[in-house]
Amino acid sequence: MKRLILTATALTLAGALAACSKKAETSPSEAAAAPPAAPAADAMASMPMAAGAxxxxxxxxxxxxxxxxxxxxxxxxxxxxxxxxxxxxxxxxxxxxxxxxxxxxxxxxxxxxxxxxxxxxxxx
Ligand SMILES: [Cu+2]
CATH class of the missing domain: 2.40.50.320 (Copper binding periplasmic protein CusF)
Known part of the structure; x- marks a missing residue:
């Protein structure tokens, strides 16, 4: 029983880490590419030339x-x-x-x- 709980905890941690690194991947590119007001993907698709200019x-x-x-x-x-x-x-x-x-x-x-x-x- 104890072992089962430990495994469940380990899985939860792994899930949390995966979520963390996923978040870390998206943040820098959003900060670099989009002006503060622009909702990244849509704005960039419709006017690529304006991004960052x-x-x-x-x-x-x-x-x-x-x-x-x-x-x-x-x-x-x-x-x-x-x-x-x-x-x-x-x-x-x-x-x-x-x-x-x-x-x-x-x-x-x-x-x-x-x-x-x-x-x-x-x-x-
Ligand atoms: Cu100059």
Whole structure:
């Protein structure tokens, strides 16, 4: 009889541990992928591009342009925690075509995973 109780206790513990580790697996990914308000799975399925992305504004001088990128010597961007620097941003071909090295510009940038994509750019 005693042995039976011990076995039952062991099974209960194993079940509790399994539940624990399952919970631990889901928490970090939810925290990393979803903004606080988003109910993870649904929001991510309907708008994958928006997950974790953040918009910011920048200003600077264009130093180089390629078919799908714009390099800007930009002022600090507090939203991204970036100091002033020269860096290449991904940009749609139409946007890249609209500027040339030497242009002073203001731009909107979508920040995601430490990279930035220019979504709008205006000469100043
Ligand atoms: Cu930068």
């Amino acid at each position: 953040k918009m910011a504004k920048g200003a600077g001088t264009v130093t180089a342009v390629s078919a799908d990128s714009i390099t800007v010597d930009h002022a600090p961007i507090p939203e991204a925690n970036w100091p002033a620097m020269t860096m290449a941003f991904k940009a749609a071909p139409d946007l890249a075509k609209s500027v040339k090295p030497g242009d002073k510009v203001a731009f909107d940038v979508k920040l995601q995973g430490g990279a930035g994509e220019i979504t709008a750019i205006r000469k100043q």
